[in-house]
Amino acid sequence: MSANPEVLYPSIAISPLFEGSRLPLLVTPAGNASLKHCLSDIQLLVSKELYLSGGLLFHGFELDAEMEFTHFCQSFGYDLLNYDYASTPRSQVNKGVYTSTEYPAHQSIPLHNEQAYTTSWPMKIWFNCVIASEEGGETPIADSRLVYQELDSVIKDKFIRHGLLYVRNYGNGLDLPWQKAFNTENKGDVETFCRSNNIDFIWKEDGELQTRQICQAVAQHPFTQEMVWFNQAHLFHVSNLDPAIRETLLSIVGEQDLPRNVYYGNGERIADHELDHIRQVLERCQISFPWQVGDIMMLDNMLSAHARSPFKGERKVIVAMAEPHS
Numbered sequence: 001m002s003a004n005p006e007v008l009y010p011s012i013a014i015s016p017l018f019e020g021s022r023l024p025l026l027v028t029p030a031g032n033a034s035l036k037h038c039l040s041d042i043q044l045l046v047s048k049e050l051y052l053s054g055g056l057l058f059h060g061f062e063l064d065a066e067m068e069f070t071h072f073c074q075s076f077g078y079d080l081l082n083y084d085y086a087s088t089p090r091s092q093v094n095k096g097v098y099t100s101t102e103y104p105a106h107q108s109i110p111l112h113n114e115q116a117y118t119t120s121w122p123m124k125i126w127f128n129c130v131i132a133s134e135e136g137g138e139t140p141i142a143d144s145r146l147v148y149q150e151l152d153s154v155i156k157d158k159f160i161r162h163g164l165l166y167v168r169n170y171g172n173g174l175d176l177p178w179q180k181a182f183n184t185e186n187k188g189d190v191e192t193f194c195r196s197n198n199i200d201f202i203w204k205e206d207g208e209l210q211t212r213q214i215c216q217a218v219a220q221h222p223f224t225q226e227m228v229w230f231n232q233a234h235l236f237h238v239s240n241l242d243p244a245i246r247e248t249l250l251s252i253v254g255e256q257d258l259p260r261n262v263y264y265g266n267g268e269r270i271a272d273h274e275l276d277h278i279r280q281v282l283e284r285c286q287i288s289f290p291w292q293v294g295d296i297m298m299l300d301n302m303l304s305a306h307a308r309s310p311f312k313g314e315r316k317v318i319v320a321m322a323e324p325h326s
Helices: 035-053 066-074 144-150 153-162 178-182 187-196 243-253 272-285
Strands: 012-016 025-029 055-058 092-094 097-099 109-112 121-131 141-143 164-169 200-203 209-215 218-220 227-229 260-264 296-300 304-308 316-325
Touching: 012 035, 025 035, 035 055, 035 066, 035 296, 066 092, 066 097, 066 121, 066 316, 109 272, 141 144, 141 272, 144 227, 144 272, 144 304, 153 218, 153 260, 153 272, 178 187, 187 200, 296 304
Parallel strands: 025 055
Antiparallel strands: 012 025, 055 296, 092 097, 097 316, 109 304, 121 296, 121 316, 141 304, 164 209, 164 260, 200 209, 218 227
């Protein structure tokens, strides 16, 4: 970042949100608060800073409607992506804009990089606070480069060596139906998507779908060349379930038909204590701030992970993604 940002970006003010950390960089209007008025400076800042900090928080700008958020995201030169091969429920707001994951308010959503459970993901992701909850509801973030560095080397090396096998069983009231996950009612469309993405699939006797895909545990950022921790093993693994729910599900459907689970790429089970260590590192690296209405956070999806804290009261945060990478 320039020593004289007011010269480079006269319409905006820039400062770290947290002392000693670039993530996220806080961006506020220096005078005229119109997002459109500041857009050229914001675009220039993002081009220079996003790969360094991993994320920026735009605060205090005038944002009138959800469509303006759509236009803001599109202004960086990318078409917004559909939420295909979904893992969580959400609703479409505008073309390419969705609600954040619609899990019950009392639940936490742990840190993760969007769609790191597959081999194709968005490089850019934006969040816009439309309604701030009266309590909680933050979107915590973490530097995925730091997570990679902080992990126990023995556990990390095993993940790198074997990769990960994600197993998903859709529908049956236990997880997203395949129609929602793949955005189609046509089984042929699902099969085409799976074949083009190296996803093994079977249609079970009850008409439901099971998929299996081997994916990365870590990744190298295509522009910065830095290594990042990049998977969702801690979310998909059966140890992420409440122990009582875990035992009940295992007794009813068995391990092979769990809604989701993950193994090492060679089929070996991942030990609970290995996932516990990963969760502890993620928690240590996590930082959080309260949302205010109109805030927009832009993340490099490989460099920064995001989460959701439990909340009380009404909350609405909308999301857009762009720049697909495989």
